[in-house]
Amino acid sequence: xxxxxADLLTRIRNALMRGKKNVNAPYSxxxxxxxxxxxxxxxxxxxxxxxxxxxxxxxxxxxxxxKPVIKEISREESIxxxxxxxxxxxxxxxxxxxxxxxxxxDFKFKNYNKELDSEEKVVLLNPANVKNGYFLNTGWTTNxxxxxxxxxxxxxxxxNSKLTPNNPVKIFYENNQGIIxxxxxxxxxxxxxxxxxxxxxxxxxxxxxxxxxxxHRNNLPEDLTDFYILHEGISVILRxxxxxxxxxxxxxxxxxxxxxxxxxxxxxxYWMTSFIPPQGRKFRLDFDYxxxxxxxxxxxxxxxxxxxxxxxxxxxxxxGAKEISLIDRYVEELQIEKxxxxxxxxxxxxxVRPLWVVLDYLFKFTNNYGxxxxxxxxLIRLVFFPLNQxxxxxxxxxxxxxxxxxLIKDKYKNDKQEQQKEMMKLYAANKVxxxxxxxxxxxxxxxxxxxxxxxxxxxxxxxxxxxxxWQDLAAKDxxxxxxxxxxxxxxxxxxxxxxxxxCLMGGSMALQMRLSPGxxxxxxxxxxxxxxxxxxxxxxxxxxxxxxxxxILYWTCTNCLTxxxxxxxxxxxxxx
Numbered sequence: 001x002x003x004x005x006a007d008l009l010t011r012i013r014n015a016l017m018r019g020k021k022n023v024n025a026p027y028s029x030x031x032x033x034x035x036x037x038x039x040x041x042x043x044x045x046x047x048x049x050x051x052x053x054x055x056x057x058x059x060x061x062x063x064x065x066x067k068p069v070i071k072e073i074s075r076e077e078s079i080x081x082x083x084x085x086x087x088x089x090x091x092x093x094x095x096x097x098x099x100x101x102x103x104x105x106d107f108k109f110k111n112y113n114k115e116l117d118s119e120e121k122v123v124l125l126n127p128a129n130v131k132n133g134y135f136l137n138t139g140w141t142t143n144x145x146x147x148x149x150x151x152x153x154x155x156x157x158x159x160n161s162k163l164t165p166n167n168p169v170k171i172f173y174e175n176n177q178g179i180i181x182x183x184x185x186x187x188x189x190x191x192x193x194x195x196x197x198x199x200x201x202x203x204x205x206x207x208x209x210x211x212x213x214x215x216h217r218n219n220l221p222e223d224l225t226d227f228y229i230l231h232e233g234i235s236v237i238l239r240x241x242x243x244x245x246x247x248x249x250x251x252x253x254x255x256x257x258x259x260x261x262x263x264x265x266x267x268x269x270y271w272m273t274s275f276i277p278p279q280g281r282k283f284r285l286d287f288d289y290x291x292x293x294x295x296x297x298x299x300x301x302x303x304x305x306x307x308x309x310x311x312x313x314x315x316x317x318x319x320g321a322k323e324i325s326l327i328d329r330y331v332e333e334l335q336i337e338k339x340x341x342x343x344x345x346x347x348x349x350x351x352v353r354p355l356w357v358v359l360d361y362l363f364k365f366t367n368n369y370g371x372x373x374x375x376x377x378x379l380i381r382l383v384f385f386p387l388n389q390x391x392x393x394x395x396x397x398x399x400x401x402x403x404x405x406x407l408i409k410d411k412y413k414n415d416k417q418e419q420q421k422e423m424m425k426l427y428a429a430n431k432v433x434x435x436x437x438x439x440x441x442x443x444x445x446x447x448x449x450x451x452x453x454x455x456x457x458x459x460x461x462x463x464x465x466x467x468x469x470w471q472d473l474a475a476k477d478x479x480x481x482x483x484x485x486x487x488x489x490x491x492x493x494x495x496x497x498x499x500x501x502x503c504l505m506g507g508s509m510a511l512q513m514r515l516s517p518g519x520x521x522x523x524x525x526x527x528x529x530x531x532x533x534x535x536x537x538x539x540x541x542x543x544x545x546x547x548x549x550x551x552i553l554y555w556t557c558t559n560c561l562t563x564x565x566x567x568x569x570x571x572x573x574x575x576x
Contacts, residue, residue, distance in 0.1 A: 004028060005152070008035075009129065010218060010291040012044075016061055016068040017131070027055035035059055043070050078127040079106055083154075085171070087163035089189045092320060096163070100128065101151040102171055102183060104193070105135030107319060112270075116463055116471050124271050124319065133218035133292070136273060138195050138315060140181065140209045141298065147175040148209070158182065165189045178203035191320025192330065199303075200310045207305045211313040213275040214296035215266055220247055225269050230457065232269060234287050234295055237338050238262030244344070245287060254288040258300070265342060266295060267322070270459040272342055276316040276334065318342070321459050324356060343457060351450040356458065363460070369473055370466025373455075373550055377557040380447060381565075387443065388565060397432045448555075455550040466553065469500065473550035477501045498545040501552045506541030508559035513537065515566045 008025050015023035025031065027049055035047040035057060045060035062069045082099035084106070094107040107125035114120045126132050128151075140148045149155070158170040168186040175181075182198040197211055224232055224247075234245040239261045249255075260282050265274035275297055277283045282300045287293075303311040316334065322343045331339045345352040358379065362372035381388070404426055412419035426432075455461055461474035470477065477499020513536070544552060 004031060005034065007291055010133075012059065012061070012070070013072075013131070014218075014291055016070060019063075019066075021061060023059050023061065024050075025057045025059065027057050032057060072131055073129055075123070075126055075130050078130050082127075085157065085161060085163055085169055087169075087185075087187055089165050089187060091190055094125065096169075096171075096185070097127065098155045098157070098171065101137055101139070101149060101153050102155045103128070103135045103137040103151070104317075104319070105133075109321065112321065113463065122271070124273070128216060128218070131219065132222065133216065134273075136213070136215050136275070136317060136319070138183070138197060138211065138213045140197065140199065140211055142207060142209050144207045146179065146207050146209075147177060149173045149175075149181050155183070163187055177205075179207075190323075190326055191318050193317040193319060195315050195317065197313045197315070198310060199305055201305045201307060204307045206307060208302050209305055209311065210299050210302045211315070212296055212298040213277070213315055213317070214294065215273055215275070217266060217293040219292075221268050223268070230269060231344055232267060234264065235267050235342075235344065236262070236264045236285060237341050239337050242338070242341065247293065250287055250289045250293055254286070256287075257285045259283060259285065261337065263336060263339070264295060264297065265318070266293075267342070267344070269457070270322055270462055272318060272320065272322055274318045274342070276318065276336060276339075278314060279336065322457075323459055325360065345450075345453050345457070348446065348450045348453050351446055352454050355447075355450055355454055359454070360460075368466065369461060369464040369550065370470065370553060373473075373553050374557050377554050378561065381558065381561045384444065385565075388562070389569070393569070394432060397430060401426060401430060401432060451554055452547075452551055455548050455554070461548065461550050464550075466549070470549045470553075473553070474548050476546045477549050477552065498541060499549075501549055501556060502541050502545040505544065505552050505556040505559065506537045508556055508563060509540060510537040512559050512563050512566065515563060 004026070008031050011023050011025050032047070032049065035044060038044045039047055043062065045062040047057055047059045050056050050058045079095065082097050084095040084097055084099075086095050087093070091110055092107060093110060094104070097103050097105050105125055105127045107123070109122045109124070112122040114122050125134050125136070128135055137151065139150070142148060153173055155171040155173050158172045160167050160169040163169045163185055165188055168184055170182060170184045172183070173181045179202065180200040182200065184196040184198070186194045186196075195213075199209060201207065221232070231244045231246070233247045234250065234255075236243040236245070236257060238257075238259045241257075243257070245255055261279045263274055263276040264285055265272050277297050277299065283297045284300050285295075285297050287295045299313065303313065305311050318330065324340075324343055327340055327342050330336070341349075355376070359369075359372055359376050362375045363369055366372050366375065405423060408419060408422045408426065412422060455473070458474075461472075463471065464473045465471045466473055469479065472478075476497065479499045480497045544555070
C-alpha cells in the first residue's frame, strides 16, 4: 500500500520547499543507489548511510543562488508524461494514470471557476509527483508470495480508451504467476465512480487477498479556511460513530478504526474525496502522516482465491463538490446511512436542513440566491411575528413605566430587596414581563447560526451573484467604504474592508435601535447601556464585514423588517 520511492522523493521535495539543508529517509539499497545517481547528476549534494534506531539515509540537498537545483515538475508535464485514460461527463473532466498504478490523479470541474474573473476551473486532484499531489487508488495486498500490482505498476487497457457515463473502461495487469488483475471503472453524470476489482487465478495455487482503497494528499489545501465553524480534514462517518480529524491531529498521531459499515472522506470547504467500502464486510480505516497525508481502508476479512477461480470486490468513490441535493440523491441510490453528513452542519443539522429545503425551493422560484435569501428572511419574520410583536409591546410598556421605576429605585436605593419587591408589584399591576424582550433573541439565535452554517458551507453560494455588485454571496463584500466602494483607484488593508452591504447592515441596525424603546433612567447601568447601544452598530459592522455576503444580506433584511414592524407599533400601540 506504500511506495518507498515516492515516499523518498516526497521527503526530498518537501525539504527543498522548506529550505532545509538535510533530510533523512529509511534506508534501502534501491533508494541508496537512486540517491547516489541523483548526486552524480548534480541534483543533490551528497548522501550517507547513518545508524539510529534503524538504518537511515542522510541526504544533503543542493541549492543554486538559494533556489533548489531540483525544480518542481508542473501538473501539465506530469500528466503528459504518462499513459492515461480520459474520463468526462457534464460536470467533470480528468484522467486515470495507467503508468502509476491506475491512480485517479487528474480531476477538474467544468462548472466551478477558480476565480470570479477567470475561466480557469477548480482543480481537485493532482499527480503524486507535483507539489499539490492529491490522488486515489485501489488495489490488493496479501501475505502470500504473489506479485500484486502497486503504485508504480503499468496497467493496460482491455476495453474502451475513454471513460464516460455510457462507456465503462476495463484495465488489467497480468503477473508471471498466471494471475490477472482487472479493474472495471464506471462513472455517472456527476461525481460517483464505481471500481470493480477482479482477480482471475489461472494457477494451481491458492491465495488470500485483501482489497484496499487509499487517498494520498501531499500538502494542506491551498485554500484551507481554518475557520472554527468548518471542519476540513478527515471525516469518518460510521453507523454508530462520527469522528472528525483535523490535518494537525493526523500529523501528531496515527488513527485506526474498525467497522463494517460507513465511509470516510477528505473534505475541504466545498470539495470532497471519499471511499465507500462494501457495506456489511469488516474493514479497517487508517489515517496517518509521514511525508504526506494518507487515508485508507482495507478489507480485513479478505477473499480466498482458489485455483482456476476468480474473486470480485466492488467499491464506490464520491469525488467532487458537496452539492446537497445531489448527495441526497446518492443517499437514496446507494442506501448508505448518514451519507448526507458529507456536508457537516454539526449540532445545527436539524435546523439547517429545513432551512436549506425552503431556500432551495425559493431558488427554483427566483433563480437567484440573493432574492431567495430575502424571501427566506421574510418567511422567518412572519413565523416569529407574534413573538416579536409581544416583545416590542413589552419594551414599549417598560419604557412607559420608566418614571415609576426610577422613583422606586430612588426611594429604595439602600434596600435592594425591597426595591425588587416593589418593582415586581409594578410589573404585575401593569402586566409587564421585563424578560419578554429577550425571548425573540434567544429563540432566533439558533436560527441565525444555522443560516450562518448554511450560507457559509453550501457550495450553491459559491460565486452566486446578486444584483450587479455582489458576484459571490459566499465571499465577503468585494468593495470598501474607504475607497468609496471601488471608485478610488487604491486598495485598503483587509481590516478596513468594510463593504456596502455591511454598511447597510450597520445603518439599518442603528435606525432600528433608535426606534426601539431604550433605557431612560440616569443610573450608571442605564448610562452604560445607552452608550453600548450607541456604538454597537459600528462594532457589529466591523466584526461582520469579513463574513459571507449572503449572511450579511440576511441580517440587513432582518433589520429592515424589524424597523417596519417597530415603526408600525410606535404608531399604533398605546401603553396605558
